[in-house]
Amino acid sequence: MRLHDLTALPGVDLRLRVPGPPERLNRPIAWCAPTEHMDPSPFLSVNALVLTSGMGLNVRDYRIWDAYVERLVDVPVAGLVFSTGSAHRELPEGLLRACEHHGLPLFELPPDIPFVLVMRQVEQSLAAERYDELRRGWDLADECTRLATEGRSLHSVLAKVAETIRARVAVLDESGFELVYAGTAPAASARSTLRLPSGGARSFRLQVQGVGSDVLLQPLLGPVGAVLAVQLSYTLGSRSPMHSREAARFMDALYEERPAPTAVLERLAAETGFDPAAPWGALLLHRIGGIDRFTLRALAWRARVRLEDSFETVRFLEEPDLTTLLVQSPLGEAPLLDVARSLFPNTDELSIVVAESGEMDELPLSLKVARRQIGPPGVLSAPAVDLTAIVQGLPSAGLTAMARKLLAPLGPNDSNGALLPTFRSYLRHAGSTRAVCEELYIHRNTLSYRLRRIEQALGLDLTDGEALATCALALRLLEEPTHH
CATH class of the missing domain: 3.30.450.40 (GAF domain)
Structure with missing residues (x-):
């Protein structure tokens, strides 16, 4: 019930004498508070409707009326109903002025209407509401x-x-x-x-x-x-399918150095609630700035809750500084990258990587590619594949032996052990002479001399793109611990 409803109460005939600001008449009434105290504020609460006949306020000094109204406004009460007849034949001028000054709505109750009728009508309206x-x-x-x-x-x-x-x-x-x-x-x-x-x-x-x-x-x-x-x-919670033991087992298996066979991953995916044959999406959240791990967890919680609105299936795996979320079955047309950007418009302290896979066979490598992209702040999309993923996808002892044989001449023919690091830097910087010299702190002439020796030792032309790609793959195979 609002103050403006008082004038419509049947059989009461309340007259609004001081309306106060327009928004005050929309104030809700919490309860009726009949009182004759000069200072009733200790007995009042917010939005009380004060009813009084002014028996304790039979004064002419405006300052007393002003102080009385000021105390009511400080509570703050909803409004004031003043009954004329018993103590005051008409509304006191000081009260009118004080209510106008403080913006307190003032209602006049005729002398033939008892307070109990007003209270009954108000309480009935409040009870109905x-x-x-x-x-x-x-x-x-x-x-x-x-x-x-x-x-x-x-x-x-x-x-x-x-x-x-x-x-x-x-x-x-x-x-x-x-x-x-x-x-x-x-x-x-x-x-x-x-x-x-x-x-x-x-x-x-x-x-x-x-x-x-x-x-x-x-x-x-x-x-x-x-x-x-x-x-x-x-x-x-910990019992949610999003945070279940099955989800943890499945995602741990995806991150293993040597992923489990596809049949095992498909079984774990089905136990977690995924469709093994459907496309996959992944969102990796990593803290890189000053945020603590509790804030990272809160951000991950928000992402999980919001992702449920865009994807039918959402599961996650929490690590100390990283949360991985796997999703399937989009409910709308928005790509996962756009969804991630809408979830994290401000990402100065987060590195967020989005990855997508078409089938189960590529999902483990896709997650590892995405994990290697973590670092720069912002939301970015992981590449479909990188060289490390190609190497990890070739678990062949024979291929590793062939790579070792290809690069073996750089050992015996290198008296100071500089050729292999130089070749590695040359391949890493895509043949940029300036970048290699800056990294190794050598002169351009020194680099040219070493490259000629490398060509002679390997019997390769370093201007041949296929030869360079073969050497890069061989180096990466020998660097991967899983192929030693």
């Missing part, structure tokens, strides 16, 4: 429960809440970090926060922006808070 809010709250909770049992994401359930109360709602963790939000509200609008029930060590809150008073929010959002808490716990 509270019942309606509770009913709406349970209806909303039932609808959100239905969405959750259908497997809808936390963001989808939150969007239903935002749509119902026409506000912006967000779930915050214990540090105030916003995990997921839905709806819109003006930037300068009021915020109210409700604690979500939680039986674990973590605590979460529901922040509502765009609804001015939490008096109505508690009965409306109290029931749905339990639904959100359960779904949040399921999404982020």
Whole structure:
């Protein structure tokens, strides 16, 4: 019930004498507070409707009336109802002036209308409103429960809440970090926060922006808070499929130096809830700046919650400084790279790498390629393949022996051990004379001399692209510990 509803109460005949600012008449009434104290503020609470006949204020000094109204405004009360007849035949001039000065709405009650009638009418209206809010709250909770049992994401359930109360709602963790939000509200609008029930060590809150008073929010959002808490716990908790032992086993197997056979990976993927035959997407989050591991975890939580809104299946693996998220079955047309950029518009302290694989056979190598791209801040897409991935995909003892034989002449023919490091630098810098000389701290003439010796020892023409690629592959094979 709002202040402006008082003039419409049947059989009461309340007259608005001082309206105050326009927004004050829209203030909610929490309860009725009849009082004759000169200073009733210790007995009042926010949005009380004060009813008085002014028996303790039979004074003419304006300063006393001004101090009285100032104390009411400081509470702040919703408004003041003044009954004329018993102590004052008409509204005191000092009271009118004070209410106008402080912007406190003032209503005049005729002498033949008792306070109890006003209180009864107001309490009946408040009771009806509270019942309606509770009913709406349970209806909303039932609808959100239905969405959750259908497997809808936390963001989808939150969007239903935002749509119902026409506000912006967000779930915050214990540090105030916003995990997921839905709806819109003006930037300068009021915020109210409700604690979500939680039986674990973590605590979460529901922040509502765009609804001015939490008096109505508690009965409306109290029931749905339990639904959100359960779904949040399921999404982020250790028993969620996203964070299950099966998911950890599968992703650990993908990161092994020697990946398990494809049949084993397919079985682990199916146990985790993936479709082994469907395309894959991966998102790697790595902290590189001053953020601590708790902030990284909060960012990863938010990514997991939001990714559920874009992909049917989301699983993750947490390491001390890195979180890997695997996704399948997109629910929209947006590519994973675009989804990642929308999730992380500000990435100064994060390195985020996106990778995609068409089939299970390439997924382990694709993840390792993505892992090697971690470093620069921002969101970037991993290349389809790099040289290390090609080498890792060729586990052949015979090929390693052939590579050792190809490069063997650089050993006996090199008295000071400089030819092999020079050749390695030359291949790494794609034949850039300046880059090689800067790395090795040698003169251009020295480099030319060494390259001639390398050509003679290997019997190769270093201007031949195929020969250079063969040597680069041979060097990488010998450097890979898995092929020693």
